[in-house]
Amino acid sequence: MSDVPPTVLLTEAEIADRVAEVAARIAPVIDDETAMVCLLTGGIWFAADLTRALGRLGRFVKFDALWLSSYRDERQSYGRCEVRADLQRPVLNRKALIVDDVFDTGLSLSEAARLVRDAGASEVLTAVFARKPWPTDRAIQPDFVAWEAPARFLVGYGMDVAGGMRGLPYIGAMD
Numbered sequence: 001m002s003d004v005p006p007t008v009l010l011t012e013a014e015i016a017d018r019v020a021e022v023a024a025r026i027a028p029v030i031d032d033e034t035a036m037v038c039l040l041t042g043g044i045w046f047a048a049d050l051t052r053a054l055g056r057l058g059r060f061v062k063f064d065a066l067w068l069s070s071y072r073d074e075r076q077s078y079g080r081c082e083v084r085a086d087l088q089r090p091v092l093n094r095k096a097l098i099v100d101d102v103f104d105t106g107l108s109l110s111e112a113a114r115l116v117r118d119a120g121a122s123e124v125l126t127a128v129f130a131r132k133p134w135p136t137d138r139a140i141q142p143d144f145v146a147w148e149a150p151a152r153f154l155v156g157y158g159m160d161v162a163g164g165m166r167g168l169p170y171i172g173a174m175d
């Protein structure tokens with residue numbers, strides 16, 4: 001791994017502001033029966049902050065997780081998503097809010113939305129912290145985006161390099 005520290009793109013305080021802002025947009029369109037589906041592993045940090053931000057607004061979702069992996073340890077999607085662990089709780093006839101750290105090719109989010117829809121959710125909403133630009137149309141667009149990110153390789157706030165750097169409290173770029 002490079003010894004050069006990441007270039008800071010978004011500070012911890014800026015992340016907190018954006019989480020609060022997106023929570024305020026999400027809260028009115030969900031209810032306490034909504035299943036929040038956190039995409040593992042990267043979605044953990046945003047999902048944890050988002051549940052608390054929603055809680056401050058009086059909204060307490062049911063929490064679940066789905067473990068997909070498309071990048072393994074690479075910097076480019078290998079074009080297919082593996083399901084490593086499925087939903088634990090029923091989403092049948094429930095609203096679901098899928099939460100992830102970053103939206104890039106859109107493959108992970110579209111695969112997750114398909115799985116959750118197939119599990120019988122009555123409505124599938126999606127929220128990502130960072131949306132990166134992409135040159136062509138993606139199969140899905142998130143309903144909620146906290147931050148429009150540049151087309152750089154991002155680290156921190158859930159985003160990793162071979163499992164490292166996820167815990168950085170800020171978001172940085174490695175390129």
Ligand SMILES: O=P(O)(O)OC[C@H]1O[C@H](OP(=O)(O)OP(=O)(O)O)[C@H](O)[C@@H]1O
Binds near residue numbers: 068072077108158
């Ligand atoms: O829009 P996409 O091109 O699909 O990229 C976004 C996905 O890539 C990362 O997952 P990854 O498969 O690397 O697993 P991770 O959550 O363990 O980091 C990230 O957490 C998103 O789920």
Ligand SMILES: Nc1nc2[nH]cnc2c(=O)[nH]1
Binds near residue numbers: 105
């Ligand atoms: N760490 C990391 N994972 C990603 N998965 C899709 N895009 C990215 C990115 O920019 N950084």
